[in-house]
Amino acid sequence: MITGKAKLAGVLGWPVSHSRSPLLHGHWIATHGLDAAYLPLPVRPERFADAVRSLADLGFRGANVTIPHKEAAYALCDARTGRAERAGAVNTLVFAEGRITGDCTDGWGFLASLGDFDPRSGPAVLLGAGGAARAIAAALLDAGCPRVTLVNRTPARAEALARALGGPVAVAAEPPLADAALLVNTTSLGMQGQPPLALDLGPLPARAMVADIVYVPLETPLLAAARARGLRAVGGLGMLLHQARPGFQAWFGVLPEVDDALHDVIARDIPPR
Ligand SMILES: NC(=O)c1ccc[n+]([C@@H]2O[C@H](COP(=O)([O-])OP(=O)(O)OC[C@H]3O[C@@H](n4cnc5c(N)ncnc54)[C@H](OP(=O)(O)O)[C@@H]3O)[C@@H](O)[C@H]2O)c1
CATH class of the missing domain: 3.40.50.10860 (Leucine Dehydrogenase, chain A, domain 1)
Structure with missing residues (x-):
């Protein structure tokens, strides 16, 4: 009332x-x-x-x-x-x-959704370079992440984002997974009605965390693939709630x-x- x-x-x-x-x-x-x-x-x-x-x-x-x-x-x-x-x-x-x-x-909410994950523990790879990627990359860098690599369908957008962010930010055509502590999907791929994200998670270290900020559906194909490999996986609902x-x-x-x-x-x- x-x-x-x-x-x-x-x-x-x-x-x-x-x-x-x-x-x-x-x-x-x-x-x-x-x-x-x-x-x-x-x-x-x-x-x-x-x-x-x-x-x-x-x-x-x-x-x-x-x-x-x-x-x-x-x-x-x-x-x-x-x-x-x-x-x-x-x-x-x-x-x-x-x-x-x-x-x-958004970036604060994303970090909060990762629970006890320490952004200082290693490099992060972000798929996408839109508004959510910018907020998340900034939050990771400000929390001490040693390197953020942006991988985007439109490379010029990733380059512009890297310049805007400053600091240890790289742009790559292929995600550098071998030493990644965190992989984040910030694209809309995997969302209901969109194609799934096609990425081989094989090169990720066993201690890596995989996060998908898409939350419709709750369990995206990327999260399912990460869990199937025994990796820690976090969906996008936590970010929505915390932000x-x-x-x-x-x-x-x-x-x-x-x-x-x-x-x-x-x-x-x-x-x-
Ligand atoms: N969990 C949460 O609380 C939360 C908060 C915000 C956003 N989100 C979700 O995050 C996603 C992105 O949001 P945003 O605001 O950052 O959107 P945005 O600014 O429009 O950026 C979209 C990103 O997705 C990429 N992309 C879109 N379609 C693609 C495709 N078919 N293949 C490859 N890349 C593609 C775009 O690449 P190009 O640059 O090449 O176009 C761009 O990097 C949405 O699904 C949104 O629902 C979740």
């Missing part, structure tokens, strides 16, 4: 009907018994900036931002966190004291937990394979 004092937030996207964020934040609002609501907010790209300012005028605490608005959100903020600057994108807006502040929690925590805390004043109950609520909404 909400009252006239309810705290409001939501997710801006186009389309937005596929987003699991309302389910996720709704679960936390119910768990903590908050006087709050989190809504799906479908907004066309050409209306995005006006819509954000209107939400602030309406007293919203802030919003998440998803495809295709993350770069536009970056551009309209009055202030940005360091990790949003590094990512070149914003997925979390906070409205306070007449200012719009932008954060990017939501800082926004919830900023808007509603409670830092929520990622636990089995939350995982089950969201996983029930997604095809297993």
